[in-house]
Amino acid sequence: MTPRAVLVGLPGAGKSTSGRRLAKILGLPFADSDDLVEAAAGRSVAAVFADSGEPGFREVEAAAIASALSDFDGVLALGGGALSTAATRDALATAGVPVVLLRATLHTLTARVGDGRTRPLLAADPPGRLGALAAERDPVYRAVATMTIDTDGRTPGQVAATVAARLHERSRA
Template sequence: MSPRAVLIGPPGSGKSTVGQLLAERLGVAFRDTDADVERTAGKPVSDVFIEDGEERFRELEADAVRRALAEHDGVLSLGGGAILAEATRELLAGHPVVYLEVGLSNAVQRVGLASARPLLVLNPRSQLKKLMDARRPLYEGLATIVVTTDERDPGQIVDEIVEGLKP
């Protein structure tokens, strides 16, 4: 069993919105590993970060990704930082990985500056820029398809992904 598409990208790239639409278009189920982490932990991701720490969250996240890649045959959305784990990057090899690329200003608009996202506290715009700059090479290196999401309708993005998934 293998996902039809695995979506990666920074916060605000549209992984959840595009993932759900893509799953509908392909007639498959949608799964989000952040939701899996929340189910396992019994609390929101932000609470896992605050109460248990980022290290514990990353452990739960890596396990959620490993299980989802083995069990899910639909569209899978990974948390923005899931690709930081080397084991996760190795597991993604051979899967159709779609990097949803987004510019900083669009990401900021989508995420919002009063975000409850734990890695974006204090100066959210600056933190998001650092995070995006640091992760971009990893996203690009894993991607089999790169789709820019700036100033685009989710339907257009899905069209491009569907086209890119064709053999």
């Protein structure tokens, strides 16, 4: 059993928010890799970064996603950096699930993440860090995505409805 859809994209793209709405529309459970990490570690994402650094966080994240890709039947939102782990990219390709890339301009992403307090990789300079992460990650996101949705000017509900419609079209094709 594999997820019906996996959401990827930069912090602030709306993976967690729109993903939850999408699951509701589809009548499926929702999971978020950050929540799976927190459950496995018994600590917040920020605490895992503080205690174990980014490598420690990526290790727990990759294990949580590998497990979800093999036995979670629902909508799965990934943390924005999950695809920097090669094993996760490979597992996603092997699973053959729809991979939805949520996009937004840097201006929109910056507005949505605010001070970046809950996202350690954005700390101190969210706009600058988002720009650097976009340059590094956009090619990776594009390589794995099977569908891309622009979220600028769309509410989470509108984004979710658009993804649901596109998934439906594809399942009939």
